Amino acid sequence: MGRTRTVGSVILRLDTIPSTNGLASTLAASGCPDGTVVVAGMQTSGRGRLGRHWHSGCGGLWFSVVLRPRLSPRTAQVLTFLGAVAAARALKSLGVPVELKWPNDLVWRGRKMGGILTESVVSGGRMKYAVTGIGINVSGGSADLPAEIRGSAVTASSATGKPVEAGALLRRILSNMDALYSRLGGPGGPKALVEEWGVLAEGAGKRVVLQEGGRRWEGTVSGFGADGSLIMLTGKGEKKVFHSGDVTVLKKVP
Ligand code: BT5
Secondary structure: OOOOOOOOOOOEEEEEEHHHHHHHHHHHOOOOOEEEOEHHHHHEOOOOOHHOOOOOOOOEEEEEEEEEEOHHHHHHHHHHHHHHHHHHHHHHHHOOOOOEEEEOOOEEEEEEEEEEEEEEEOOOOOEEEEEEEEEOOOOOOOHHOHHHHHHOOOOOOHHHHHOOOOOHHHHHHHHHHHHHHHHOOOOHHHHHHHHHHHEEEEOOOOOOEEEEEEEEEEEEEEEEEOOOOOEEOOOOOOEEEOOOOOOEOOOOOO
């Protein structure tokens, strides 16, 4: 007998709300089913990490998924990878070239096409639930993006050179997420997901600068931990493990 679908079994669609992560968290706290999805046409207070603003006008795909995995709170980053792998595969299946960048970016030619935000609630040392929010700039060209991000962002349509339909993209991401989520609970699930993420990611073996909490480290990415951390080998030959931060890939000096 086939498995019943989890991610996308319940989908709530709204025109304009402050943040799909906000509404999904409220629903999660009041006991909504695992895999509940909230999609919005626009967000008025879309959020990124560390309280950053996420521009979410029309022309994008903005949604959040409530997840109730049996994961240790330390491995919440793996849920961001789950969203990233699902989104990258869906984009590629629609002809959109995309790469993943640690910890939560979908990029094309160094420009940000999308971002993922996982917020989790921990109780008694266990992850009670998490909300994984995905934002992707879908239609229009760079002129349609807000001025502040025009130079650093990109839309899926401009990366592929033809229109991309947000509804089709959402369906494919949700079905990918559902398949990945069902495997996450199995033995070695998080490790396998981190490996799949690594295949689609830029950065491994490259020189990077990582900034976190006002500090800056430079080194070579030697790999990614099973909990989704980034492992760096610094110039002094020291191994450092990061659980958060912003990464810039350094260009090779010719
Ligand atoms: C992220 O944060 O990349 C996570 C974005 C998650 C957005 C989704 S949309 C659905 C759900 N509901 C929410 O409220 N959020 C989630 P971070 O790595 O901190 O990147 C934020 C930075 O990206 C900002 O400071 C800007 O520089 C840039 N940015 C903002 N809006 C953007 C956009 N639409 N496209 C590309 N870059 C953007």
